[in-house]
Amino acid sequence: MGEHKLEDEELLRRIAEKDLQAFRQLVERHNIFVFTTCCNLIGDFHQAEEAAQDVFLQIYRSAGSFRKESKVSTWIYRIAVNRSLNTLRRSKRSRWLESLSTLKKEEAGGEEPGRLLETEEMEEFLKRALDFLPEKQKAAFVLHKYNGLSPGEIAEILGVSPNTVEVRLHRAKKNLQKYIVPRLKKTF
Amino acid sequence: MKKKEMNPECRKVEENLVDLVEGNIPEFRQREIQKHLESCPQCGRLADRFDRLWQEFSKRDLVSPSASFWENLFCSIQADERPYFWGLFISGMKHSFRPAAIIFLLLLGLFFGYYLGDIPGGSEKAISEEVFIDQYVQDFQDFPQGSVSDFYLKYEIQVKDQTS
Ligand SMILES: [Zn+2]
Numbered sequence: 001m002g003e004h005k006l007e008d009e010e011l012l013r014r015i016a017e018k019d020l021q022a023f024r025q026l027v028e029r030h031n032i033f034v035f036t037t038c039c040n041l042i043g044d045f046h047q048a049e050e051a052a053q054d055v056f057l058q059i060y061r062s063a064g065s066f067r068k069e070s071k072v073s074t075w076i077y078r079i080a081v082n083r084s085l086n087t088l089r090r091s092k093r094s095r096w097l098e099s100l101s102t103l104k105k106e107e108a109g110g111e112e113p114g115r116l117l118e119t120e121e122m123e124e125f126l127k128r129a130l131d132f133l134p135e136k137q138k139a140a141f142v143l144h145k146y147n148g149l150s151p152g153e154i155a156e157i158l159g160v161s162p163n164t165v166e167v168r169l170h171r172a173k174k175n176l177q178k179y180i181v182p183r184l185k186k187t188f
Numbered sequence: 189m190k191k192k193e194m195n196p197e198c199r200k201v202e203e204n205l206v207d208l209v210e211g212n213i214p215e216f217r218q219r220e221i222q223k224h225l226e227s228c229p230q231c232g233r234l235a236d237r238f239d240r241l242w243q244e245f246s247k248r249d250l251v252s253p254s255a256s257f258w259e260n261l262f263c264s265i266q267a268d269e270r271p272y273f274w275g276l277f278i279s280g281m282k283h284s285f286r287p288a289a290i291i292f293l294l295l296l297g298l299f300f301g302y303y304l305g306d307i308p309g310g311s312e313k314a315i316s317e318e319v320f321i322d323q324y325v326q327d328f329q330d331f332p333q334g335s336v337s338d339f340y341l342k343y344e345i346q347v348k349d350q351t352s
Contacts, residue, residue, distance in 0.1 A: 018269075020262075020265070023265075024258065027257075027258060027261065028258075031252075031253055031257060032250050032251070032252050032253075033250065035251055035252065035253040035257075036250045036251045039251045040248075040251075048251075048253075049253050049254060049257065052253055052257070053257070053260060053261050053264060056261055057261070057264055057265070057268065060265060060268070061268070122241075122244060126241075126244055126245065145245045145246060145248070146245075146248050146250075147250070173206040173210075174206065176206070177203075177205050177206045177238075180238065180241060181202055181205065181234070181238065184234060184237050184238060184241070185234065187237075188230065188233065188234075
């Protein structure tokens with residue numbers, strides 16, 4: 001993060017003048033980070049791709065309104081987090097229905113993390129564990145664990161203090177523990 | 189059925205698994221827990237499985253979007269630009285509308301003026317010189333016999349008959 005600061009600003013200035021070459025450079029530089037964020041927050045590849053497209057579209061449209069109050073990358077990742085959380089909120093109802101069927105499946109003993117450790121379904125189990133988190137904790141956890149950002153960097157993106165990020169991270173971990181432990185114990 | 193009371197040491201392990209696997213526990217506490225894990229197979233197994241599961245969170249790589257990501261984005265940009273183009277077109281039209289309308293009306297006036305100028309007015313028929321001689325002059329018999337006018341008229345009719 002930050003190593004392309006000047007270049008990013010220059011690219012953004014050109015994008016404001018509808019320079020597609022500059023836009024492509026910016027997309028190529030940040031699309032993996034943006035997509036990883038969307039993917040892990042939303043938990044669905046296709047929805048994440050749609051969200052990431054929207055993120056860059058928004059950047060293209062509002063490049064001229066960038067106020068230089070933060071790094072370009074921070075601004076981009078903030079848009080990515082907000083867009084992903086919006087998608088999450090929109091699909092809350094469908095995810096709630098999905099979680100009901102998951103619960104029934106778990107009650108029937110159809111899903112065991114102990115067994116899942118050896119299977120591809122591990123991904124699905126971790127995804128569900130993340131879905132268990134409130135969105136603010138989830139955002140902090142994903143940016144920290146999957147995107148490898150420090151609490152300071154996450155704080156800039158989320159627009160909160162580093163201390164708040166630390167608290168959210170701590171709560172996220174404790175909540176994940178609450179979700180995982182009883183399910184692990186069931187397999188003994 | 190009364191719930192089985194949990195061993196306080198086992199509870200401590202269970203409540204501190206995340207801190208334990210992330211190494212966020214003071215060293216003396218860590219040693220205590222480690223000692224319990226060795227003596228309690230249940231907690232030992234739980235800690236081991238939790239650790240393996242937890243590592244999965246950190247093992248995840250960054251994810252790349254599909255190969256057509258840029259292509260799709262480019263299409264969206266183009267679709268986005270279209271209203272912008274038409275917006276420019278319309279605003280351009282607004283500025284140049286008055287002179288364009290004036291020129292258009294002028295051309296329209298010229299065209300109709302030219303076209304209307306070629307059409308005979310009212311119920312009058314456009315008659316060529318030829319038709320005039322055929323239809324009117326031949327029937328004109330009012331000149332006195334042998335006069336210059338009579339002679340000229342007969343001469344004209346004669347020439348006309350010869351040429352046709
Ligand atoms: Zn124990």
